[in-house]
Amino acid sequence: MTTHLAADDWRARAEAHAERADALTAGHRARTAAREKHPIEDFLFTYYSYSPSLLRRWHPGAGVELEDAAATPRAEWRWYAPGEERGSLVVDRAAMTAEKGAMLALVERMLRRTASRPGAFGCFGLHEWAMVYRQGEHRHPVPLRLGQAATDEVVEAHELRCTHIDAFRFFTPEATPRNRFAPTRESQPELEQPGCLHAGMDVYKWAVKLGPLAPGELLLDAFELARDIRYLDMQASPYDMEPWGGEPVRIETAEGKAEYVRRQRGFAERANGLRRELLDAAFPGVPSAASRPSPLPTV
Secondary structure (H helix, E strand, O other): OOEEEOHHHHHHHHHHHHHHHHHHHHHHHHHHHHOOOOOOOOHHHHHOOOOHHHHHOOOOOOOEEEOOOOOOHHHHOOOEEEOOOOOOEEEOHHHHHHHHHHHHHHHHHHHHHHHHOOOOOOOOOOHHHHOOOOOOOOOOOOOEOOHHHHHHHHHHOOOEOOOOHHHHOOOOOOOHHHEOOOOOOOOHHHHOOOOOHHHHHHHHHHHHHOHHHOOHHHHHHHHHHHHHHHHHHHHOOOEOOHHHOOOOOOOOOHHHHHHHHHHHHHHHHHHHHHHHHHHHHHOOOOOOHHHOOOOOOOO
16 A cells, blocks of 8 residues: 655655754764764764764655655655656665565564564673673773773673674673673574664664665664663773763662663663564565564573
8 A cells, every 4th residue: 555745745754854863963973073982972873884864864664655756866766766646756665675685584584573572681781891801902992990800700790691693793702602692693583682782773773774665764763772772881881981971880780780671671662662663664564474483592
């Protein structure tokens, strides 16, 4: 079923989207111009390598026809085609599927499986601690809040339970065998779970990969979620982030663990809500046998 948007409506939405994107990226763009860095907020532009200009580009999502759009620059954008009405444009799902079918299937599988699996909330953000375990030099040029020896003791006093490959792959050699799981790229669809902060941030990555199939409003919602999660990720890390507004969540204490889990659960709910909205928008009425939930391995 196709939804038709009048020219005034979609242009207003596109303009509002660009203004919202500009507000979200203003700090990063100003720091880039001044050659300054923010170790919390700028991460989203280096780790994911998506530029602020990408965020400004509004798409309507799948099955939405834009009235009087054929004479606009949008007609030259990738994966747009003439709609049913004269002068209109619609996202060319068939062309995108022909070119990016495997990628779209992966995104659909990751979103659906992660949303359907119970969350695990016992990791306490120790993945960042495992990345500096018994290391004199660290990924981030920021001092450790407790110092190296005390940081190592925190790792040794806990069980590491990281399920996310893109966190696990940065563990130090000494930390790797201490983890309950051994995530790989191949096992990612089986291990990804909504309690994971990095999986929550990755909703932004999946929204970008969906391109014009994802409504622009959901893309920016996913970016905001990733930004908010990144703050907790660094607040709970072993680094001293107070100079950048990162008041520590002291996960080495019972109070800090409780705060971390409370916020972690809130992010899991937000992320799952966005996963379902993206699935509804990009894959309407597409049940997938390959995306049935599977239990999280226990060993």
